[in-house]
Amino acid sequence: MxxxxxxxxxxxxxxxxxxxxxxxxxxxxxxxxxxxxSLFTEIDQARVWVGLDNFRTLFGNAIWSDQFWNALGNNAWFFLIHMLVQNPIGVALAAILSSPKLRFSAFYRSAIFIPTILSFVIVGFAWKLILSPIWGIAPGMLDAIGLKFLYQPWLGKEEYALTTLSLVSVWQYVGIPMMLIYAALLSIPDEILEAGECDGITSMSAFWKIKLPLILPSIGIISILTFVANFNAFDLIYAAQGALAGPDFSTDILGTFMYRTFFGFQLQLGDPHMGSAIASAMFGIILVGVCIYLFGIQRRLRSYQF
Amino acid sequence: MKTTTLKGALLVTTLLGATAATAQDAELIIESWRNDDLAIWQDKIIPAFEAENPGIKVKFTPSAPAEYNAVLNSKLDAGSAGDIITCRPFDASLALYDAGHLADLSDLDGMSNFSSVAKSGWSTDDGSATFCVPMASVIHGFIYNKDAFEEVGIDVPTTEAEFFAALEAIKADGNYIPMAMGTNDQWEAATMGYNNIGPNYWKGEEGRNALIAGDQKLTDEEWIAPFRQLAKWGDYLGDGFEAQTYPDSQNIFTLGRAAIYPAGSWEISGFNGLADFEMGAFNPPVANAGDTCYISDHTDIGIGMNAASDNPEAAKTFLNWVASSEFSNIFANSLPGFFPLSNASVALEDPLAQEFISWRSKCESSIRSTYQILSRGTPNLENDTWNASVAVIKGDESPEDAGKRLQDGLASWYAPQQ
Known part of the structure; x- marks a missing residue:
């Protein structure tokens, strides 16, 4: 040396x-x-420096800010559904799959993971067809069990569309938390569980008292991945509802709002500078979220050495 | 070692051969959003042109309609766009011209075949320069299922009252969905709804120009009346129309499950191939019998030249040919429903297309109200009109509120309306 x-x-x-x-x-x-x-604008074919003017317009002008807060609010709801539905289901599935008594677990694992590798275009289109009031199998299936009255054209109703699409996204991506948690659960040494058993901690309470605390760091990572992915989301909404994110912008999230502004839509011409301002705002939001997680939560999580 | 040299030599000759081949012919690449027309361009239009102009090869490379503007703008900025650009009407193309992407074609010989109204979609605001050759317009109206009308025993409606009586009769009969339209994709509500029936109320060009001049407002009765009509449509659309998409509506109608389809003439060629019943068409019903009828005869497709084209001469030859009556005839008859804008008279073989074009002689033509000048600012009037038309049909917003919202949006940036 x-x-x-x-x-x-x-x-x-x-x-x-x-x-x-x-x-x-x-x-x-x-x-x-x-x-x-995002610090420029275009005046008469020339790019002009305007400092923070684009951001002033974005947050100060009601035409822009209403859309922005609407998109941010929808995005927050999109994220909340993922956190409340996707991740608990992912953890539960992983816990069930990791049980040594379960037969065909490899089959279930693959079956649940497959939607994740499908293209969002296929997922968006397939679910649009399933839920379609005209050709869809959803109304028919509900009818078969006598629950036709529960059917609504979900994707076309303002009050349901975003939740429906969030659940479609959950369906697609539930395999990812499942796989990560599954791997974390498998890495817990049997000795610890056996030691717990000697102390009388078995089955459910073993999960709550031993396994769950040990997989908390993985859940933390999954949460932050979900957060980043959700606030960058665009594809599913675009594939299912188009760039205007109907009905009445009820499914508009930051990604679709940015796309519409940046590239333009129908008669609306693209404005790369405002679009960049929105993209920068998205970047800021994600950065803040990740920082809160890193400094507020990650550092408090205890890691265990086996 | 020997084999590598040989392979290398082969590769070099292939490359040389390839470049030599392209150097002989000028190749023109056409950018377009009409991917539905790919077969017609490849089998009919391009061979006809190439037969007359040896030495020019033409390639039609369309992209998806919804992405076209974004894709084209990016390609033009990057310098990778084709030589011939299919032009959206009004501001999208005007912006391309202002940015120097589209060449000025005012002195192209073929331009003399077009009226100034036809050229308005692709001229500067003062009309001094024209940058695309007008290619086609689309006419709005209603296509109906003749069998269904016969079964229910109703005649073609000519007035508002007859129209709703017909819808009511079809609904009472129960065998057909009265009208095939959904609100999921939003644009149908505005394009096939508001702008289809609207010209009858705002008196076509008269109202449209008054709105641009600031003499009328979107809160005036002329502009709210179409919304009042749309508000009544919701009852006659199929179950779950809120989530019904545009292809759903097309399929419902061509499968014979619906009686009336609010249409644009571009549907004709597609519907001819799919529907196995006889179709007819009627123009938007007027308020009272005997009123002058107005139709939306919208300048929809133009074709221009990329200012950065490597083959400007070949491109001009092509555009002159597009302006000729020969092209008009091939185009109009292979694409019934897209009506040529040139002054040359064209004979149409398709009866449905002939029905649509016959309205030009009995009604006054106008174009969609939101397209010229009024969709330049933020909020975008066209996009807002989609949204408002949907809200009105669903009953979420009253016609008056919708008009007020559109007017407020327009007045926020458009000086003549302030």
Whole structure:
């Protein structure tokens, strides 16, 4: 070691270079360029520096701010549904799958995970068909069990559309928390569970008192992944409801709002600068959320060494 | 080693061969949103042009309608767009012209074949420069199932009262959904609803120009009346129309499950292939018998030249040909429902298309109210009209509130309305 002191260790730079270059080209540069773009506007074909004017318009002008808060509120609801439905179901499924008594667990695991690898276009289209009042199987199935009165054209009603789409998204992505938690549960050593058994902690209480505390860090990671994915979401809403996120903007989330503004829609011309301002606001929201999690929660979680 | 050299040599010759082939012919690439028409362009229009103009190869490369504007803008900014650009009417193309992406075609020989109304969709506000050759318009009206009308025993309605009486009779009969339209995709409510029946109330061009000049407001009776009509439509649409999409509506009608379809003439070619019953069409019913009828005869498709094209001469040759009556004839007859805008007279073979185009002689033509100038600002009047029309049909908003909301939005940025 002594003779390597003072030498420039080129191999470190060489090995880091590919990843750094690719990441810079496809992530870091576009990110900062978007932030930069949000400080300009276009007047008579020329790009003009306007400082924070775009943000003043976005938050100060009722036409823009109403849409922004509507999208943010919808996004928060979208996230809440995922947190309340997707993650508990994911944990429950993982707990059931990791039970050694369950037969065909590999089959269930794959079956539940498959929607995750499907394209959002297929998922959006398939669910639109399932729920369609005309061709869909949902009204027929409800009719068969005498519950036809429960059927509503869910995707077309303001009060249900967002919740319906959130649940479709939950259906698609529930496999991810399930897999992560499943892996965490498998990594819990049997000795600990056996030691618990000696102390009289079995079955359900073993889950609540031993397994759950041990998988909390994984649940934390899943929560933050869900948060980032939900606030960046766009595809499912766009595939199912289009860029106007109907009915009456009730399914408009930040992603669709940004898309509409940035690229334009029908007669509305695209405005890359306002679009970038919205994208920057999204970036800020996600950054704040992740920071709260990292500094407020992650550091308080205790990790256990086996 | 030998094999690598050989492979290398082969590769080089292939590349050389490829470049040599392209150097001989000027290749024109057409950008378009009409992916439905791909077969017609490839089998009829392009071969006809290429037969007359050896040395020019044309390729039609459409993208999805909903994405076209965004895709085209990005391609033009990146310099990778095709030579020939299919033009959306009004502001989208005007912005491309202002940005220098579309070439000025005012002095193209073929331009003399078009009236100034036809050119209005693709000219600067003062009319001094025209940047796209007008290609086609679409006419709005209602397509109906003749068998259904016969079964229920009703005649084609010509007035508002007859229209609702017919809907009521079909509903009472129970075998057909009176009208096939949904509100899920939103635009049908505005395009096939509000802007379809509207010209009868705001008197076509008269009202449209008055609105642009600021002499009329969207809260005036002329502009609220169509909303009052739409508010009554909700009762006659199928169950769950709130989640019914545009393709759903098309299928419901062509499967013979609905009697009336609020339509644009572009549906004709698709419906001809799908429906196995006889179809007819009627123009939007007027308020009182004997009133002048107005129709939406909307300039919809133009075609222009990418200012950065590598083959400007070949592109101009192509555009001149598009302006000719030969193109009009091929286009109108292979795409019944898209009506040529040129002054040359064109014979239409399709009876349904002939019915639509016959309204040009008995009614006054106008274009969609929101398209020229009025959708330039934020909030966007066209998008808001979609939203308001849906809200009115669903009964979530009263016609007066919808009109007021649109007027407030328009007045917030459009000086003549302030």
């Amino acid at each position: 002594a003779n390597s002191k003072g030498k420039v260790r080129w191999h470190i730079a060489v090995f880091l270079a590919p990843a750094v270059l690719v990441y810079t080209a496809v992530m870091i540069y576009p990110l900062f360029n978007t932030l930069r773009l």
